[in-house]
Amino acid sequence: MTTVLNDETNEDTNRLVRAKTYRHGWNNDLLALSKFVKEQIFYVVVHDFKNESDDPLDVNHGAICQNLFLKKFPSKVTNVHMKKATKDEMTMYLKDLWTTALNTKGRGNIRRELSSEKSAVYAALNEAFRSKYWN
Numbered sequence: 001m002t003t004v005l006n007d008e009t010n011e012d013t014n015r016l017v018r019a020k021t022y023r024h025g026w027n028n029d030l031l032a033l034s035k036f037v038k039e040q041i042f043y044v045v046v047h048d049f050k051n052e053s054d055d056p057l058d059v060n061h062g063a064i065c066q067n068l069f070l071k072k073f074p075s076k077v078t079n080v081h082m083k084k085a086t087k088d089e090m091t092m093y094l095k096d097l098w099t100t101a102l103n104t105k106g107r108g109n110i111r112r113e114l115s116s117e118k119s120a121v122y123a124a125l126n127e128a129f130r131s132k133y134w135n
Contacts, residue, residue, distance in 0.1 A: 016089050018081040020096060025079030030108050032076045033101050037113045041068060057110060059098050070094055 020026060041064055059065050074090055082093055101110045 015081055015085060016092060019079045019085070019093055022079060022081055025081060026097075028078050029076075029097055030101060030104075032078065033073065033097060033110075034108050034113055036069070036073055036076060037101075037110050038117050040072065041110075041114065057102060059095050059102070065095075065098055069098060 055062055057064055070091060073094060077090070077093070079093075082090060085093065098110075101108055103109075106112070
């Protein structure tokens with residue numbers, strides 16, 4: 001009986017490690033996170049934040065990560081190693097995913113995705129305004 005408990009505990013402990021080292025699943029989830037940022041989060045935040053101590057994107061205290069991402073994104077996770085994850089394991093996985101997306105360079109960076117989406121929306125508004133009032 002003790003062996004079964006140790007095997008279950010060991011499996012739970014290794015699940016997060018396997019999920020994070022499974023590059024295909026991790027990269028797919030990063031791409032899904034990028035899309036999620038563009039489709040969901042941009043519409044909540046449409047400007048740059050001037051006060052870094054009040055960063056809503058912060059993984060531990062940011063309102064967006066805590067109230068939007070951690071609640072809505074788990075259904076989009078495709079990593080096979082996270083299918084039977086507990087809530088705590090999923091939270092740890094998502095926080096690591098979010099932190100990677102905040103710190104990555106280039107495509108997939110959350111701040112870059114928000115900035116690109118903002119630029120696209122502002123350009124569309126500008127174009128609509130000009131076409132309506134400058135013709």
